[in-house]
Amino acid sequence: MNDITKELLSMISDFDEKFDGAFNIREDSSCAGRKSTENIKIENKKDEPGIEIHIKPGTKGEKVYIPACVTHSDVDDLVYNDFYVGEDADITIVAGCGVHSDGEEDARHNGIHRFFLEKNSHVLYEEKHIGVGNGTGAKRIDPVTDIYLADDASMEMDTVQLSGVDTSIRKTSATLGARAKLIVRERIMTDGNETAKTEFEVLMNGEDCAADLMSRSVARGNSYQEFLSTLNGKNRCTGHSECDAILVDNGTVNAAPALEASHLDAALIHEAAIGKIAGEQILKLRTLGLTEEEAQERIIQGFLK
Amino acid sequence: MLELKNIAWSLPGGEEIIKNIDLKLDDGKLIVVTGPNGGGKTSLAKLIAGIETITSGQIIFDGKDITKLDVTERAKSGIAFAFQQPVRFKGLCVHDVLNLAAGEELAELAACDLLGKVGLCANEYLNRELNSSLSGGEIKRIEIATVLARKAPLSIFDEPEAGIDLWSFSRLVETFENLRKQGTGTLLVISHQERILNIADEIVVIANGRVRTAGPREEILPSLLQGEVAPFCPYGKEERK
DSSP states (O other): OOHHHHHHHHHHSOOSSSOSSEEEEEETTEEEEEEOOSSEEEEEOSSSSSEEEEEOTTOEEEEEEOOEEEOSSSEEEEEEEEEEEOTTOEEEEEOOEEEEOOSSSOEEEEEEEEEEEOTTOEEEEEEEEEEEOSOSSOEEEOOEEEEEEOTTOEEEEEEEEEEOOSEEEEEEEEEEOTTOEEEEEEEEEEOTTOEEEEEEEEEEOSTTEEEEEEEEEEEOTTOEEEEEEEEEEOSSEEEEEEEEEEEOTTOEEEEEEEEEEOSTTEEEEEEEEEEOOOHHHHHHHHTTTOOHHHHHHHHHHHHTO | OEEEEEEEEEOTTSOEEEEEEEEEEOTTOEEEEEOOTTSSHHHHHHHHHTSSOOSEEEEEETTEEOTTOOHHHHHHHTEEEEOSSOOOOSSOBHHHHHHHHHTSOOOHHHHHHHHHHTTOOGGGTTTSBSSTTSOHHHHHHHHHHHHHHHTOSEEEEESTTTTOOHHHHHHHHHHHHHHHHHTSSEEEEEOOOHHHHTTOSEEEEEETTEEEEEEEHHHHHHHHHTTTTOTTOTTSHHHHO
16 A cells, blocks of 8 residues: 555545454555455455445444545546445445546546445445645546435435545435435535536335435535435435535535425425525624634534534 | 724714714623614624724724724624624534634533523533524524633623523523623623613613713613613603703
8 A cells, every 4th residue: 555545545534554344445446455354244346346345234333444545647446336234234334535646647536336235224324535636637536326225224424525626426326115214414615626516316215214415515716516416205205405505706506406206295305505605604703703714714614514 | 991982883875873972891890781772782882893893983992992903803802792693504513613712622511601601501502503403592592602602801792682581581690790790801781671781880871873871870770760861762851852
């Protein structure tokens, strides 16, 4: 594992020279380290680049780390990772991606993750994305996440993209069984000429399933963000989708939450709000002794926390 | 000491809101500013805090001319301000804002103590966001707690009673009394409430942008309650004389 990978890992996870628990470190399209545990088995896929992660039924309180790093330009990394989570398991998966560009060519990671959660299992999925380096080539991260929740399964996604990624297209789809629950918390900040597009599509098939999608974004400089979400209620279910965006400088945000219901007892709500930081908020923090710039940064920091 | 020397403030269109006010506020006192709605109380408070900028005059605080200082600089010089209508924040929780106000990371116990002073059960609030999930009364009390956290030489409260329940108001009155006894700073409270007027060291009556009368509570309050200085009507007895 090279030093850039180590630095990127510390930014996107709690890496401190090692991981506790199962892990697989991907560096420039190769494996830079792997460890399975008694309950979490990681193995290569046979027909395409990537890994399968098998979590035994009933596994509780364990963490598995699946970070990916691109450490130089002219890398176009494509990986297919499948997660199989057994019945009654309750685990945390820490993914995330760091892209470092040092030349004229693009540096890209495209991670396609599929999650198959068996009955009554629960996953907390944490994902941080970051771009660094002075190369003129674009730093790109394009994650695709497909989620299949069996009856009574639940998944919480906590995804963050805070800086340095020139372009990003993030696609997440989910299919929910009976009483399954999906919670997504997404935070994105773009600056300069960066662009980020988020697409959510949730099929709420099972009776009494629930989905809650919340996206908070800050668009600074001349950056552009797009938020598309579709909640599709096909049974008695509850769904909520929310997009809050703050514009700074000449940033642009296009938010289009959509709802589709084909069952009388599908209760779906969407909210979207875009605007600059309220002057009253800045003023309040200034009365506490912060400068205007400090107040703005603190508000953004809290908003994206 | 805070000294206002002949200060005036007009709106951009020219309408005079504050008209040539001279006032001296001594250290360690609880001063209540009262008067009719629209008379200029909140404007005066905002001018002191630097939220608005005076059109003419001079403001001296602790012997220094702060007239040209902006709101941040005045806050740093020791002036705290509790807004009448507090703002909400998505993402900032109560503990975050108390830390910002205190200028340090407050221990949970210290933060709880501040919230207790405004009648909030702290454990339920510390990690809550200051967003629309909180009622107007809750937000108001948290706003007051942020000013208490600052421990500033001059704390300004703009109608602290507005929107809070009777029990919390009683707790707030006690807190003001305790702060006055401690004598650690000057409290400038804009209020119409008799219970707050009753604990004032001094009362300033403002109407129509001017100081109608000012002095020790014992002198001002009786006439105020009898309507002699017509605080609740800008065209009251004194105005008609």
